Ligand SMILES: Nc1ncnc2c1ncn2[C@@H]1O[C@H](COP(=O)(O)OP(=O)(O)OP(=O)(O)O)[C@@H](O)[C@H]1O
């Protein structure tokens with residue numbers, strides 16, 4: 001008990017967060033996703049543009065421990081796929097050829113890649129024997145024979161980082177403009193207020209479309225990436241700015257802030273030592289809840305063909321391939337990036353809920 | 369004794385509603401001036417205007433500092449800084465007035481850091497000495513405010529106000545939020561610190577019995593105006609103003625058999641100043 005008394009509010013919040021089971025699971029899922037995205041060159045068995053002419057539109061391959069005779073193998077393996085043309089429908093169909101098995105090798109050599117653009121490497125977390133005869137596509141392949149799992153991981157890097165970079169920019173704009181509006185008041189406050197009202201009254205999707213259409217098609221993928229991020233965050237900061245402003249206005253009158261001024265603290269000290277710290281938990285929560293909106297924004301733009309464009313790989317770009325009903329009927333595994341989007345968005349929302357409850361134990365009571 | 373603070377014609381309105389209306393008074397050094405009045409009569413606004421936590425509309429606040437008389441409201445923030453050391457405030461709400469994210473050590477050290485007093489080691493000693501003075505355990509320093517009771521937090525607030533060794537301390541209902549026994553302890557503490565350090569108190573209060581016990585002089589406020597002021601015994605024994613009489617008649621008597629006098633509130637006529 002006496003130890004509990006010495007805990008900082010931050011430690012107490014962490015203890016409360018740990019009790020939030022769903023949020024803990026969500027945090028775990030996100031950590032895995034972000035690790036996969038960060039090290040996607042190594043984590044994926046192929047590079048995103050690598051084609052496998054022997055497996056076009058191949059369905060996901062099953063990873064097996066038991067062979068056709070029911071015998072157990074310690075090393076997992078996949079069966080070769082045999083292409084058949086259905087004589088009635090003329091459709092390409094794949095069937096497992098149980099006479100050829102490709103054992104999975106860990107840390108195997110494969111397609112060379114440049115890791116983070118820093119150094120050359122050719123090790124992959126898992127692959128099959130690198131002699132070129134075997135292949136493994138456990139998420140299937142697309143119409144050009146490219147490995148979907150590798151493409152989902154490379155896409156994750158772009159989509160997940162847009163979420164974080166975009167939210168970073170949003171936070172910066174929101175805290176800066178909202179903070180000054182709340183602290184300074186007067187003319188600056190009115191100007192920021194009017195600006196947020198105007199921005200909030202414009203429906204976002206048509207506006208995004210208009211701005212994205214204005215991005216020159218000749219831009220390099222990386223410039224387009226930043227262009228899209230800026231467009232997304234340019235309209236995201238208003239909500240946060242309003243919240244920060246409101247909090248600053250209210251907090252300016254709080255006793256402990258007045259107390260700080262009365263012992264002689266100057267504005268900088270009051271803002272950074274007393275006001276912002278009691279606001280960080282709120283900022284973190286808001287940021288967490290804002291990431292999915294960014295990711296969905298990127299996906300929506302790319303899906304409509306006005307955000308990122310191939311050869312850049314993002315989840316939105318991948319889903320663009322899955323735009324017609326033929327895909328849904330015949331190659332439904334091309335929708336897997338959609339599942340990743342759903343999981344990511346849900347995980348961020350659960351995490352945000354957990355953080356909010358941990359940071360402010362009374363908020364859930366207040367909302368009832 | 370000489371005066372330490374002189375307030376003249378202080379006025380403050382909020383949206384054209386006068387809240388403090390031309391208030392004047394003086395406080396003598398090492399005495400306690402009580403300010404009483406009902407809720408909303410402008411007591412907080414008055415004392416916060418003195419400290420420049422609120423900008424008053426007009427009036428002067430003159431303070432007799434260690435370096436002579438100063439007009440608090442004509443000083444630049446830089447010139448004001450050394451005077452902040454001499455005038456401190458103890459807040460009403462012991463829960464709201466301490467930064468929940470700072471340890472007691474950090475809270476008590478901050479005034480010393482701002483005023484550039486001592487080095488790390490000597491500041492630590494000063495904090496420890498101050499904690500002892502307000503009767504808190506030395507181990508309190510590493511804890512956060514949430515780990516203390518209301519009375520203990522109020523002691524932390526007192527320690528923060530006194531660590532700069534001020535001469536004038538403004539207590540805005542500093543004991544109102546505490547229960548009676550803790551109230552008595554804190555008042556004893558304030559009184560002993562006064563006799564030890566020669567402090568001057570400006571003591572805002574609701575509870576007239578506390579004022580009678582604790583203050584030397586009293587100022588009665590009603591709707592932003594000072595309706596009566598003078599030595600406590602005089603005002604309490606021989607109130608000149610109807611409003612003061614009304615306030616005094618509202619003090620519950622310790623004798624349960626005594627009949628309550630009907631409050632003549634409705635018939636009360638107050639001439640507006
Ligand atoms: N910032 C403000 N803006 C507008 N009105 C205010 C503001 N601060 C105080 N008031 C008004 O001024 C009046 C006096 O308030 P004040 O807090 O000074 O009263 P008080 O005597 O300290 O009351 P209490 O005993 O309840 O603390 C109240 O009617 C209040 O509504």
Ligand SMILES: [Mg+2]
Pocket residue numbers: 411412413540541
């Ligand atoms: Mg008050």
